[in-house]
Amino acid sequence: MFNEERHFEQPIRWAMVGGGRGSQIGYSHRNAATRDGLFKLVAGAFDLDPQRCRDFGENLGVDGNRCYASYKEMFEQEAQREDGIQAVSIATPNSTHYEICKAALEANLHVVCEKPITFTTEEAEELKLIAAERNRVIGVMYGYTGFPMVQQAREMVKRGDLGEIRVVNMQFAHGFHNEEYEKNDPGLKWRVSPEVSGPTYVLGDIGTHAFYLSEVMTGLEIDRLACMRQSFIESRAPLEDNAHIMMQFKGGAVGTLWASAVNAGSMHQQKIRIVGSKASIEWWDEYPNQLRYEVQGEAPRVLERGMGYLYQDAEGVASNRVGGGHAEGYFESWANLYHRFAMAFDAANRDDQAALADIWFPGIDAGIEGVRLCEKCVESADQGAAWVEYK
Numbered sequence: 001m002f003n004e005e006r007h008f009e010q011p012i013r014w015a016m017v018g019g020g021r022g023s024q025i026g027y028s029h030r031n032a033a034t035r036d037g038l039f040k041l042v043a044g045a046f047d048l049d050p051q052r053c054r055d056f057g058e059n060l061g062v063d064g065n066r067c068y069a070s071y072k073e074m075f076e077q078e079a080q081r082e083d084g085i086q087a088v089s090i091a092t093p094n095s096t097h098y099e100i101c102k103a104a105l106e107a108n109l110h111v112v113c114e115k116p117i118t119f120t121t122e123e124a125e126e127l128k129l130i131a132a133e134r135n136r137v138i139g140v141m142y143g144y145t146g147f148p149m150v151q152q153a154r155e156m157v158k159r160g161d162l163g164e165i166r167v168v169n170m171q172f173a174h175g176f177h178n179e180e181y182e183k184n185d186p187g188l189k190w191r192v193s194p195e196v197s198g199p200t201y202v203l204g205d206i207g208t209h210a211f212y213l214s215e216v217m218t219g220l221e222i223d224r225l226a227c228m229r230q231s232f233i234e235s236r237a238p239l240e241d242n243a244h245i246m247m248q249f250k251g252g253a254v255g256t257l258w259a260s261a262v263n264a265g266s267m268h269q270q271k272i273r274i275v276g277s278k279a280s281i282e283w284w285d286e287y288p289n290q291l292r293y294e295v296q297g298e299a300p301r302v303l304e305r306g307m308g309y310l311y312q313d314a315e316g317v318a319s320n321r322v323g324g325g326h327a328e329g330y331f332e333s334w335a336n337l338y339h340r341f342a343m344a345f346d347a348a349n350r351d352d353q354a355a356l357a358d359i360w361f362p363g364i365d366a367g368i369e370g371v372r373l374c375e376k377c378v379e380s381a382d383q384g385a386a387w388v389e390y391k
């Protein structure tokens with residue numbers, strides 16, 4: 001059970017870069033980080049506009065003197081204080097992640113960063129190195145992986161309940177951008193601008209979520225892939241609003257991933273189906289408390305969160321906040337991850353490397369693989385959907 005019981009004396013002094021008033025994802029970070037009392041928001045460079053940053057920060061209860069005009073100023077000023085920040089979350093558009101992450105690590109802060117963490121794998125590898133040198137932790141906000149039923153799926157694959165894994169079907173295909181809404185939506189405009197979004201749109205924005213879910217559930221590594229991508233709204237080119245990937249995994253399994261923002265009529269349609277030689281499982285983020293379990297020749301079953309028949313002793317399966325039958329959701333999943341980030345930051349502060357290694361959370365390696373997926377997809381698509389080696 002995850003709850004607000006204290007794990008250490010004082011909450012981690014925490015700040016945000018980005019996530020200002022009206023941003024899409026800022027509230028999710030604040031809600032998740034503060035849910036269990038493990039983080040306290042004490043400073044921020046929430047917004048590109050300094051006045052709006054201050055107004056918003058004060059409204060959230062942050063001291064106006066600790067609402068900064070830029071992340072650089074924040075890291076400098078906070079380092080001078082005895083009660084300065086210990087960790088920061090970065091929820092700005094993609095093009096800024098690398099430089100802000102790097103500056104945060106160099107200021108000896110633990111980091112939670114949004115995905116895609118950088119534009120290139122080299123940049124992400126560099127962040128990994130800096131973090132290791134300074135004994136700092138980077139969490140990457142693949143927010144769907146905090147769901148207990150995702151962890152149950154992982155455990156079922158690990159224990160061989162499905163037999164040998166043959167096929168992994170992944171998709172995150174919503175319909176919200178089936179027209180050129182970016183004309184009036186700044187949050188979409190930067191997503192379809194290469195200089196801010198990076199080398200991809202839907203692949204990095206949502207495809208990496210489904211991909212990381214499948215990585216967590218199966219542990220499979222891609223051997224090679226082929227990708228085709230399109231811009232159905234032509235003005236979005238070269239960035240894609242629809243993409244299909246075919247994958248061959250090491251060991252013989254195969255997979256597909258469909259990422260789309262033009263799946264008209266669809267909400268999320270983020271689904272992971274894992275097909276083994278004996279049975280299949282399927283998880284859907286719109287019904288996150290359930291996991292379909294289909295054994296060949298038997299009636300299909302729907303496993304429910306919080307029930308005794310799950311692998312309760314496996315990492316994350318019992319991270320319930322309320323008993324089964326109640327609907328836990330997106331915010332609980334995020335809070336579960338922030339709970340783990342806090343434990344990881346604390347373990348690193350105590351230099352307890354064994355404890356740190358024992359805490360499961362999406363870290364820098366998850367970030368690196370998300371960036372690599374985008375890079376390899378572009379490489380393949382640019383050659384007419386040619387097969388390319390993954391590493």
Ligand SMILES: NC(=O)c1ccc[n+]([C@@H]2O[C@H](COP(=O)([O-])OP(=O)(O)OC[C@H]3O[C@@H](n4cnc5c(N)ncnc54)[C@H](O)[C@@H]3O)[C@@H](O)[C@H]2O)c1
Pocket residue numbers: 017018019020021022023024025026045046047048049070071091092093094096114115116141142143186187205
């Ligand atoms: N993990 C998820 O499920 C998820 C969901 C949505 C967005 N995201 C990611 O979160 C990030 C932010 O996305 P969003 O949709 O909230 O963007 P947004 O455009 O809605 O908000 C961005 C915020 O960052 C601020 N900002 C921009 N540059 C800044 C800077 N240099 N310093 C300080 N503040 C700055 C803006 O003023 C704004 O408040 C993106 O990387 C996106 O991919 C992740």
